[in-house]
Amino acid sequence: GQQLNQSPQSMFIQEGEDVSMNCTSSSIFNTWLWYKQDPGEGPVLLIALYKAGELTSNGRLTAQFGITRKDSFLNISASIPSDVGIYFCAGRPPGFGNEKLTFGTGTRLTIIP
Amino acid sequence: GAVVSQHPSRVICKSGTSVKIECRSLDFQATTMFWYRQFPKQSLMLMATSNEGSKATYEQGVEKDKFLINHASLTLSTLTVTSAHPEDSSFYICSARGGTGNTFGSGTRLTVV
Numbered sequence: 181g182q183q184l185n186q187s188p189q190s191m192f193i194q195e196g197e198d199v200s201m202n203c204t205s206s207s208i209f210n211t212w213l214w215y216k217q218d219p220g221e222g223p224v225l226l227i228a229l230y231k232a233g234e235l236t237s238n239g240r241l242t243a244q245f246g247i248t249r250k251d252s253f254l255n256i257s258a259s260i261p262s263d264v265g266i267y268f269c270a271g272r273p274p275g276f277g278n279e280k281l282t283f284g285t286g287t288r289l290t291i292i293p
Numbered sequence: 294g295a296v297v298s299q300h301p302s303r304v305i306c307k308s309g310t311s312v313k314i315e316c317r318s319l320d321f322q323a324t325t326m327f328w329y330r331q332f333p334k335q336s337l338m339l340m341a342t343s344n345e346g347s348k349a350t351y352e353q354g355v356e357k358d359k360f361l362i363n364h365a366s367l368t369l370s371t372l373t374v375t376s377a378h379p380e381d382s383s384f385y386i387c388s389a390r391g392g393t394g395n396t397f398g399s400g401t402r403l404t405v406v
Contacts, residue, residue: 220402
């Protein structure tokens with residue numbers, strides 16, 4: 181199936197650093213979602229974006245819905261050890277009753293001690 | 294918040310046997326449930342969409358006779374992997390749509406030996 185282009189694939193940072201990752205698509209989405217997945221677990225929703233240009237924060241996390249509706253970014257400020265994991269973007273395309281999510285390829289975040 | 298319970302979390306089965314995975318929405322009614330498959334270090338790939346009381350819609354390339362989905366009630370969907378083979382070993386994750394968004398189960402690690 182279709183996948184979103186998510187970058188970077190992996191990040192190695194030190195505790196306290198800020199993190200930025202993004203997703204791009206060739207087609208537009210009506211909803212952008214950002215999830216975090218820990219090993220052996222299902223994804224957990226971090227931030228949901230429903231409107232082009234929307235900028236939303238959740239604690240140290242900030243995400244934006246791109247104006248073109250084809251991209252989104254997630255920033256994490258002042259990273260802490262529990263931020264380690266895999267981050268996925270997901271988008272829901274336009275269309276009445278279209279409930280499917282398309283997932284990005286993931287960004288693996290590692291914090292170097 | 295919305296909670297989705299998925300069982301079992303891990304299962305090991307012999308080749309040729311069938312395995313049933315349950316996905317329950319605990320505190321909301323899920324008119325639509327999704328089943329995903331995730332290989333190591335890869336993203337989530339949608340297998341099928343199930344709506345309560347109707348046949349599931351499978352994604353291209355997913356064998357409906359091998360991956361039987363039943364969505365008999367608004368709170369329960371099951372995925373049965375029939376005649377399992379080692380190549381079916383994977384992480385299977387369900388997601389329930391209800392209310393404000395998609396909530397994921399904690400996943401099932403299937404190992405076929």
